[in-house]
Amino acid sequence: MSAFRFGVLAETAGSVDAVVATARRAEELGYDTVLLRDHFVPEPFGEQVAPLIALAAAAGATSRLGVGTLVLDNDYRHPVMLAKEAATLQQLSGGRFELGLGAGWLRVEYEAAGMAFDRAGVRVGRLEESVRVLKELFAGKEVRFEGEHYRVDGVTNFPPVERVPRLLVGAGSPRMLRLAGREADTVGILAKALPGGTISDAMEERLGAAFATKADLVRAEGRDVEISAVVSVELSDDPRVAAERFAIERGWGAGAADLVEDMPAKFLGPLDHVVELAHRRRERLGLSYLVVSDREFEAAAPMVKALTGR
Numbered sequence: 001m002s003a004f005r006f007g008v009l010a011e012t013a014g015s016v017d018a019v020v021a022t023a024r025r026a027e028e029l030g031y032d033t034v035l036l037r038d039h040f041v042p043e044p045f046g047e048q049v050a051p052l053i054a055l056a057a058a059a060g061a062t063s064r065l066g067v068g069t070l071v072l073d074n075d076y077r078h079p080v081m082l083a084k085e086a087a088t089l090q091q092l093s094g095g096r097f098e099l100g101l102g103a104g105w106l107r108v109e110y111e112a113a114g115m116a117f118d119r120a121g122v123r124v125g126r127l128e129e130s131v132r133v134l135k136e137l138f139a140g141k142e143v144r145f146e147g148e149h150y151r152v153d154g155v156t157n158f159p160p161v162e163r164v165p166r167l168l169v170g171a172g173s174p175r176m177l178r179l180a181g182r183e184a185d186t187v188g189i190l191a192k193a194l195p196g197g198t199i200s201d202a203m204e205e206r207l208g209a210a211f212a213t214k215a216d217l218v219r220a221e222g223r224d225v226e227i228s229a230v231v232s233v234e235l236s237d238d239p240r241v242a243a244e245r246f247a248i249e250r251g252w253g254a255g256a257a258d259l260v261e262d263m264p265a266k267f268l269g270p271l272d273h274v275v276e277l278a279h280r281r282r283e284r285l286g287l288s289y290l291v292v293s294d295r296e297f298e299a300a301a302p303m304v305k306a307l308t309g310r
Contacts, residue, residue, distance in 0.1 A: 001282065001283070001286075001288070002226045002227075002282075002286075002288040002289070003288065003309065003310065004278065004282070004288050004289075004290065004307040004308065004309075004310055005032040005033070005226075005288065005289040005290070006030070006031045006032050006033075006289075006290050006291070006292070006300075006304045006307075006308070007031060007032060007033040007034070007035050007066075007068070007070075007228075007289065007290070007291040007292070008022060008023075008026040008031050008033070008034050008035065008291070008292060008293075008294055008297045009035045009036075009037070009070055009230060009291050009292065009293050009294060010022045010023070010034055010035065010036055010294045011037060011045055011046065011048075011293055011294060011295075012046065012293075012294050012295060013036075013048075013049070013054075013294060014046070014047055014048070014049070015049065016049055016053075016054050016057050019034070019036065019049060019054045019055075019057065019058050020057050020058055020061045022034060022058075022294050022297075023058035023061055023062050023065055023067070024061055024062060025297075025298075026065060026297060027062045027063070027064055027065040029297070029298070029301045029304060029305075030301070030304050030305055030308050031065065031297065031304060032065070032066055033065065033066035033067065033068050033098060033291075034055075034058055034062075034065055034066075034067055034068075035067075035068045035069065035070040035100070035291060036048065036049075036051035036054060036055060036068075036069055036070065037051065037069075037070060037071075038051050038069060038071065038072045038073050038076065039106065039109060040109065040112075040113070041106070041108060041109045041112050043108075051069050051072065052069070052085050052086075052089055055067040055068070055069070055089060055093075055097070056089055056092055056093075059089070059092055059093035059094075059096060059097070060092070064096075065096065066096045066097070066098055067089070067093055067096055067097055067098070068097065068098030068099070068100055068166075068168065069098075069099060069100040069101075069168075070100045070168070070170070070188065070230075070291065071100035071101050071102040071168065071169070071170040071188065072099070072100060072101050072102070073102060073103075073104040073106075073109075074101055074102065074103055074104060074123070074126060074127045074130050075103075075104045075110070075115065075123060075126065076104070078150070079129075079130040079133040079134050079137070079150065079152075080133065080137070080143075080152060080155050080157075082130075082134065083133070083134050083137035083138060083157045084157060084158065086099050086134075086138075086165050087137075087138070087157055087158070087159050087160070087161050087165075088159060089165075090161050090163065090165050091159050091161070095162065095163040097165045097166075098165060098166040098167075098168060098186075099134075099165040099166065099167055099168065100167075100168040100169070100170060100186075100188065101127065101130070101131070101167070101168070101169055101170070102127070102169065102170040102171075102176075103120070103123040103124045103126070103127040103176060103193075104123050105193035105197060105198070105199060106197060106198075107196065107197020107198070108197065110197075117197060119195070120173070120193065120195065121175075122149075124173075124175055124176060124179065125148060125149060126149040126150075127169075127179070128179055128183075129145075129147040129148070129149050129150050130149075130150065131167070131169075131179075131183050132145070132147075133145050133150055133152055134167075135164075135183075137155065137156075137157035138157065138161055138164045138165070139164070140156070140157070140160055141156070142154055142155070142156045143155050143156070143157075166185045166186065167183065167184050167185050167186070168184060168185065168186040168187070168188055168228065169183065169184040169186075169187055169188070170187075170188040170190050171187055171188070171189065171190060171214075171218075172189070172190035172191050172192040172193060172199075172200075172205075172214070173192045173193065174217055177189075177214050177217040177218050178217055178218075178220070178221060180218055180225070181217065181218040181219065181220065181221030181223060181225055182221045182223070184225060185225065185226060186225065186226040186227075186228050186289060187218045187225055187226070187227055187228065188228045188229065188230070188291075189211060189214050189215065189218075189227060189228070189229050189287075190229075191205040191206060192205060203252060203256070203259060206263045206265065207259060207262055207263060208262045208263070208264055208284075208285070211229075211264045211265075211285055211287075212284070212285055215227055215285050215286050215287075218286075219286065226288060226289050227285065227286040227287050227288060227289065228287070228288075228289035228290070228291060229264060229265050229287060229289075229290065229291070230265065230291045230292070230293070231264075231265040231266070231267055231290045231291065231292060232246075232265060232266055232267065232268075232292070232293075232296065233267045233268075233274065233290075233292055233296060233299065233300035233303055234246075234267070234268045234269075234296070234299070235269070235270065235271055235274065235299060235300070235302060235303065236268065236269060236270070237269075237270060238269070239261065239268045239269030239270070239273055240257060240261075242268035242269060243257040243258075243260040243261045243266070243268055244257040244260075246260050246266065246268070247259070247260050264281050264285055264287055267290075267300075267303065271302050271303065271306060274303055275303065275306050275307060278290070278303070278307055
């Protein structure tokens, strides 16, 4: 069973200085990583700095904190170039970089940049090949690869890496979950991406049963894989009141509070209650790497302190 880890998703940091400040504070509070998304249109997550460059600044401003992506869109970077950038960031950070990858899902972003938004099977197939190329390049091999999507003819990566970056794959659909189970060190479990180029907002996608099914698909590959999710932590006196408030905010009505309390990504209530939830969900679902938004990482710090190293 994996020990608990905690990350901060710096999604409101609109400048490199803000990313660095978040990283320094996250390190002070005992978090394990600071993470950045990979988007260049303002919706739905707001304006963002370039992730790999900003993470280099964060790594230079900290000494222990891991830096990572959650997640890079594979279609935005050729794996040969990504391997070089990742290896350089791994060297700069002293081995603290964690590479998060996904197949891409935000249609409006592709269209804004004039890029083809291929059907999901094509994008996932491209990611599968990219992971193979990246792993061979990180291993120091001269890579010759002929696939459906990539052709590499005699490239060796530089700089060499003493420690291969940890690989996280964000996944919500069965094929992606199986791919992540085969290839990743960490799987970030998500709601499924829809063919139209959005993420499902269905309540059912966020319930314990759906999460368990997805975790089972990951573990069916027979590897010891860390399970992660972006979670919300609200330390309050009454978990029921917090669940009702969240359900109302989402338009589900107060009667959906029971369902909210069943959502693995919701940690609502007093500190001892959320600590118990974390242990229970790790045992039942394998969920051990919890990522919180920078909007609430200060408030969630007591939970981090209570669970770090356990």
